[in-house]
Amino acid sequence: MSIEVRNLSKTFNKFQAVKDVSLKLETGSLTALLGPSGSGKSTLLRMIAGLEVPDRGEIHLTGREATFVSAKERNVGFVFQHYALFKHMNLFENIAFGLRVRKTPEAEIRERVFDLLSLIQLSGYEKRYPSQLSGGQRQRVAVARALAPRPEVLLLDEPFGALDAKVREELREWLLKLHEQSRVTTLFVTHDQHEALEVASRILIMNQGKIEQDGTPIQIFDEPATHFIAQFVGETNFIDTEVAEPGLAVWGPFRFAIARGFKVGQKIRIYFRPNDVYVTGEFETLQVKAKIVQTRFKGTVIEYKLDIGEDKVVSAQLPKGVALASGFKEGQEVYAAITAFHVFPL
Amino acid sequence: MSQEVLLVSLRREGQAPDPASHLSEPRWVRLALIGVALVFLALFLLLPLAVVFGTAFDKGFFYYLDSVRDPDTLSAVRLTLVTAFFSVLLNTLLGLAAAWAITRFRFPGKNFLTTLIDLPFTVSPVISGLVFVLLFGLQGLMGHWLKDHNIQIIFAPLGIILATIFVTFPFVARELIPLMQEQGSDEEEAGMVLGASGWQIFLKITLPNIRWGLLYGIILCNARAMGEFGAVSVVSGHIRGLTNTLPLHVEILYNSYNFTAAFAAASLLAFLALVTLAAKTLVEARVEAERRESEQSLIEEGVHEH
Numbered sequence: 001m002s003i004e005v006r007n008l009s010k011t012f013n014k015f016q017a018v019k020d021v022s023l024k025l026e027t028g029s030l031t032a033l034l035g036p037s038g039s040g041k042s043t044l045l046r047m048i049a050g051l052e053v054p055d056r057g058e059i060h061l062t063g064r065e066a067t068f069v070s071a072k073e074r075n076v077g078f079v080f081q082h083y084a085l086f087k088h089m090n091l092f093e094n095i096a097f098g099l100r101v102r103k104t105p106e107a108e109i110r111e112r113v114f115d116l117l118s119l120i121q122l123s124g125y126e127k128r129y130p131s132q133l134s135g136g137q138r139q140r141v142a143v144a145r146a147l148a149p150r151p152e153v154l155l156l157d158e159p160f161g162a163l164d165a166k167v168r169e170e171l172r173e174w175l176l177k178l179h180e181q182s183r184v185t186t187l188f189v190t191h192d193q194h195e196a197l198e199v200a201s202r203i204l205i206m207n208q209g210k211i212e213q214d215g216t217p218i219q220i221f222d223e224p225a226t227h228f229i230a231q232f233v234g235e236t237n238f239i240d241t242e243v244a245e246p247g248l249a250v251w252g253p254f255r256f257a258i259a260r261g262f263k264v265g266q267k268i269r270i271y272f273r274p275n276d277v278y279v280t281g282e283f284e285t286l287q288v289k290a291k292i293v294q295t296r297f298k299g300t301v302i303e304y305k306l307d308i309g310e311d312k313v314v315s316a317q318l319p320k321g322v323a324l325a326s327g328f329k330e331g332q333e334v335y336a337a338i339t340a341f342h343v344f345p346l
Numbered sequence: 347m348s349q350e351v352l353l354v355s356l357r358r359e360g361q362a363p364d365p366a367s368h369l370s371e372p373r374w375v376r377l378a379l380i381g382v383a384l385v386f387l388a389l390f391l392l393l394p395l396a397v398v399f400g401t402a403f404d405k406g407f408f409y410y411l412d413s414v415r416d417p418d419t420l421s422a423v424r425l426t427l428v429t430a431f432f433s434v435l436l437n438t439l440l441g442l443a444a445a446w447a448i449t450r451f452r453f454p455g456k457n458f459l460t461t462l463i464d465l466p467f468t469v470s471p472v473i474s475g476l477v478f479v480l481l482f483g484l485q486g487l488m489g490h491w492l493k494d495h496n497i498q499i500i501f502a503p504l505g506i507i508l509a510t511i512f513v514t515f516p517f518v519a520r521e522l523i524p525l526m527q528e529q530g531s532d533e534e535e536a537g538m539v540l541g542a543s544g545w546q547i548f549l550k551i552t553l554p555n556i557r558w559g560l561l562y563g564i565i566l567c568n569a570r571a572m573g574e575f576g577a578v579s580v581v582s583g584h585i586r587g588l589t590n591t592l593p594l595h596v597e598i599l600y601n602s603y604n605f606t607a608a609f610a611a612a613s614l615l616a617f618l619a620l621v622t623l624a625a626k627t628l629v630e631a632r633v634e635a636e637r638r639e640s641e642q643s644l645i646e647e648g649v650h651e652h
Contacts, residue, residue: 051535071538078539084532088554097550098540142536149541 002027002153002185003048008057010043017043019209020057025153027062028183030176032200034190036232040209041189045155048187049078062152077146077184081158083138085130091117091141092126098149116144119178136167140174147182156188160195168192172199193233197221205229227344230271237314238271240346249343252309253288258343272341274303277316279336281326287335295330304328306336398616401609413610421587422595423614425503426572429591433510433571434564441518441563446552449526450534463519466512475580478509501583506591509577514567521563525556558633565629569622573615 003025010018018040025031035041046052048059050071059067066074086094093100095116099109117123120140130138139159146154159175160168176199179186190196196203197217205213205220205228213225224230231238241251243266249256256270280287293313294305302323304316316336318326328334370376403410413419447453448460466474480486482499492499499505533555537547553560575593582589584598592615599608 049539051539071535072541072543074539075541076539078536080532080536082532084536086533086536086551097537097542101537101540101542101546145536145540 002029002062003187004060005044005048006058006060008044008047008054008059010040010047010052010054012043016209018047018054021206021209021211022057023204023211023214025185025187027185029202030179030186030188030200031202031204032188032190032196033204033206034193034196034233035206036191039206041191041206042157044206045157045187045189048153049076049155050074051078075149075151077143077149077151077154079139079142079146079154079156079159081161083130083135083142085138085142085145087130090127090129091122091133094130094141095145095148097145102149112148116148119181120144134167135163136171139163139171143175143178147184151184154184154186156186158189158191161191168195175199197233205232207232224271224342227269230342230344235274235315235317236271237274237277238269239312239314240267240269242267252312254308254338256338256341256343262343262345267346268343269346270341270343272314272338274315274317275301276338276340277306277314277336278339279304279306279316279318279326279328279334281328281332281334283335284337287337290334290336292328292330292332292334295328304334306334308336395616398609398612401605402613404606404609409606410610410613413607414614416607418587418590419595419607419611422590422592422611425506425590426592428503429507429510429578430568430571432507433514434568436511437515437518437567438560438564440515441522441567442560444519445522445526448523450531460523463516463523466515471513471574471576472580474512475509475577478505478512478577478581482508500581501585501589503589505581506578506589509581510571510574513574513577514570517567517570518560518563521559521566522556525559526552529555558629562626562629562633565622565625569619569626572618 003023005021005023008018008021009016021040021044033041033045043052047054048061050066050069050073054067057067058065061074061076086097089097092113095113096109099112104112113126114123117126120143122137122140122144125133125137130141133141143154143156143159156175160171163171172195175188188200197220200217203213203215203217203220204211207226207228213220213229215223215225220229220233224233230236239251239254241249243258243262243264244250245264246262247258247260249258249262249268249270251270258268258270262268278287279290288308290306290308292304293307296303296305298317300320301317302320304318304323305313306316307313371379402413444459444463448456448463479500481488482492482505483489484493484500486500497504499508533551534547537551542550572591573593574591575597578591579594579597582591582594584590584594586595586598590598592611596608596611596615599605599611
């Protein structure tokens with residue numbers, strides 16, 4: 001176990017940023033800490049790095065208690081959102097910094113720095129200064145600098161948050177490859193769900209200072225544990241209704257087979273994703289009438305706003321090919337069914 | 347700056363009408379404004395400077411040399427240099443500590459401390475001097491204790507140094523606080539996680555990042571420490587050859603109708619001012635370049651806070 005956190009709490013000026021959080025990360029894993037702004041994810045990461053002191057709880061790094069060990073003794077690598085490269089040092093000195101303060105022999109420093117420069121595809125750039133690099137290059141240098149002293153864990157705080165979409169995508173793949181090569185236990189904070197789903201093998205979702213779900217990307221996406229996660233991850237629709245009879249909820253003409261655990265009359269909210277709304281022009285089975293009020297082109301999918309009665313408009317998404325073949329138009333009457341959904345008590 | 351504008355406007359003469367002329371004032375307005383500025387500059391800055399040096403050399407170069415080599419003048423120069431040295435040294439250390447504390451830590455009373463740093467600027471220098479008399483003078487709060495221990499502060503060089511330190515305290519701190527706030531503590535945190543000690547972080551990361559701003563603050567602090575009159579006048583006692591700094595010495599010579607000697611001493615101060623001005627201009631350009639660089643990199647990154 002590389003990182004273990006037990007009952008960690010932190011309060012800033014009466015604002016409880018992190019509430020009683022516990023987690024364990026396997027050695028060599030790549031984990032994302034996903035959450036909206038202000039959910040406490042950065043604070044949690046900074047406490048693990050030793051940049052904030054927790055009010056309560058324990059931090060163990062590679063089996064050793066590290067709660068009150070100073071950041072400089074923890075042997076973690078940390079990558080900041082805005083790179084935090086030393087702007088008056090060239091790339092060589094930036095990457096060498098962690099080795100120099102450890103009094104590593106010069107020959108060893110040179111070897112390690114040149115290895116890392118080639119790993120981040122910036123060989124020959126060692127004399128450049130950070131201001132002469134693009135954002136994506138700077139962040140790669142920041143990762144190399146963090147890896148230079150061979151840390152036991154690598155922590156990244158919104159590493160790609162300041163970069164444009166295209167570079168982000170490239171760096172995601174680069175980070176994945178880098179992790180496969182280095183196998184350093186990695187925890188990265190992000191507010192971008194696509195980044196988390198695509199890169200991490202495990203996702204922790206934080207909201208209001210707590211970890212609300214801990215699972216694989218598929219679990220997070222298909223089995224959201226809470227209201228918040230159902231809304232936060234992926235696009236979603238919801239309708240509010242009551243349990244009509246054991247195992248059945250009804251909303252307008254829609255009928256939902258739900259778990260028998262819900263009491264009759266209990267108020268519930270049913271979440272379903274736009275791509276789980278099955279739309280056809282002809283009636284098949286178990287479908288309800290709906291009217292297309294708007295169509296929107298979204299690249300690989302086409303989104304339809306469907307009026308399903310009672311002033312409720314939901315979105316449905318069809319792959320572009322299917323949508324174009326069906327030739328749906330605004331104002332057209334169609335048939336819709338909800339094929340997958342999640343129920344949470346209100 | 348005004349010279350550049352003048353050149354541009356001169357170059358435009360006799361050329362095709364400037365397509366952007368409707369974006370600017372008519373030429374006579376521009377020329378009038380530049381003229382007013384130049385006349386003002388000449389009357390209020392260059393003329394006095396010329397008078398200082400002119401009067402100083404009134405009775406010939408050798409008389410000037412003798413005035414400057416007068417033992418009282420030399421002793422005033424020495425005291426001024428010593429005072430400036432200690433003021434700059436202490437205020438550099440105190441200013442660094444204050445700027446560090448204010449920009450890197452959260453603590454109650456931080457805003458109050460930030461305001462307090464400006465106090466020496468907002469209080470009249472005479473009051474600043476009086477504060478020290480009230481504290482350390484014979485009738486003052488600590489007067490008896492100091493007398494018993496045979497320590498003299500008021501009417502002694504020590505008092506002059508203390509008063510000068512007080513008056514010049516804000517220069518370094520005020521220059522550093524906005525700079526360090528702008529730079530944030532990311533680089534220092536990065537250094538810490540990479541295993542550097544506090545001292546290594548200060549020497550290798552913080553200091554190189556603030557060096558030009560720090561130097562700029564030191565230059566301003568030094569200029570004021572050498573030129574300070576009000577506060578020093580109150581605590582000095584004007585003992586010739588002992589507690590007179592250069593500005594005080596100039597006043598004494600002038601009041602005793604020794605104009606040439608007074609202006610000779612004043613020319614030394616004026617010379618120091620010119621050197622300071624040159625140094626300030628050079629450093630300012632570096633500070634500006636550094637700031638533009640960091641702004642540029644911020645723009646490139648398209649930084650947005652989350």
